[in-house]
Amino acid sequence: xxxxxxxxxxxxxxxxxxxxxxxxxxxxxxxxxxxxxxxxxxxxxxxxxxxxxxxxxxxxxxxxxxxxxxxxxxxxxxxxxxxxxxxxxxxxxxxxxxxxxxxxxxxxxxxxxxxxxxxxxxxxxxxxxxxxxxxxxxxxxxxxxxxxxxxxxxxxxxxxxxxxxxxxxxxxxxxxxxxxxxxxxxxxxxxxxxxxxxxxxxxxxxxxxxxxxxxxxxxxxxxxxxxxxxxxxxxxxxxx
Numbered sequence: 001x002x003x004x005x006x007x008x009x010x011x012x013x014x015x016x017x018x019x020x021x022x023x024x025x026x027x028x029x030x031x032x033x034x035x036x037x038x039x040x041x042x043x044x045x046x047x048x049x050x051x052x053x054x055x056x057x058x059x060x061x062x063x064x065x066x067x068x069x070x071x072x073x074x075x076x077x078x079x080x081x082x083x084x085x086x087x088x089x090x091x092x093x094x095x096x097x098x099x100x101x102x103x104x105x106x107x108x109x110x111x112x113x114x115x116x117x118x119x120x121x122x123x124x125x126x127x128x129x130x131x132x133x134x135x136x137x138x139x140x141x142x143x144x145x146x147x148x149x150x151x152x153x154x155x156x157x158x159x160x161x162x163x164x165x166x167x168x169x170x171x172x173x174x175x176x177x178x179x180x181x182x183x184x185x186x187x188x189x190x191x192x193x194x195x196x197x198x199x200x201x202x203x204x205x206x207x208x209x210x211x212x213x214x215x216x217x218x219x220x221x222x223x224x225x226x227x228x229x230x231x232x233x234x235x236x237x238x239x240x
Contacts, residue, residue, distance in 0.1 A: 007038035011094055019181075022188035022195070025090075029194050033090025040095050047099070047106050050092040051113055058085035058117045065200070066124035070135045072204030082121075082197040089114065111162065118158055118193075122151035125213065137207040146210075150217035153224045157191070160224075164231040169238060190219045 011034045021030075040050050061081035068074050092110055096102030126147035129138040138144070189195050199216055202209040 003042050004038050007041045007098060008034065011037055011098055016093075020188075021185060022192035023182075023185045024189060024192045024194040026185060029087055029090050030094075032087040033094055036087055036091035037094035037098060040091060041098055045095070047092045047096040047102055048109055050088055050095055051106070051110050054085045054088035054092065055113045055117070056085075057081045057088065058113075059120065061085065061200075062117070062120045062124045065121070065203075066127040066131070069132055070128065070203040070206060070209070075201045075203030075209075078200040078203065079197055082200065083194065085117070086194050086197065115155070115158060118154050119151060122147045122154065125150075129210070135206045136210045138210060143210070146214050146217055150213070150220060153217065153220040157220070157224050157227055160227060160231055164235060167235055167238065190216065191223045 037050070045053075058081070061078045064074060064078050064081070089110070092106070093102065096106060126144055129136050129143055129147065133139045136143075196216060199209065199212050202212050
């Protein structure tokens, strides 16, 4: 356990704030990412290499959704690959902190991969709806608008949240950190990427997947409206 155990202990004391993070990310994805970061450190991997491993798992799952006929086995494989990719996405930042800090290029690569993954995943659901209408019950072209709408909500939420964090004034170093709200963390579960990935376990259910995916898309749209109002209100008080 030597170096691995030491790395794990250091990572436990160098976690980002849990504020604004859902329960899944706080209690599942980040802890799994911590083990992956410690293992990556022992293997001598760089944060950028870990980001690319995350991308490999994620885009393999994305391609499978678009190219393979839906089945329960495919759904399990897609979910597993997406979940592992998401955990490695958490690991790259943790590894960077363990190694003394990341770089602007590394942060850029991480966000570009995240944006590409998010866009491609919904695009490939659209392709799957078009290629396998009998399986998903998507004979009407109107169903192809659902992934487009979901993609719009997800991408604007991702970009809006990222830009808001960049524009908001940074908290004074050494100041007291606000305690994360468990209630808010639970409320964020429907729009957590890790929770969203669970819907792919229903791929074998065809129409069941379609309705579950559409339901999450509707929730994402409602959350987007709430987020936009909140972010605009917060930034209205900022003078530049």
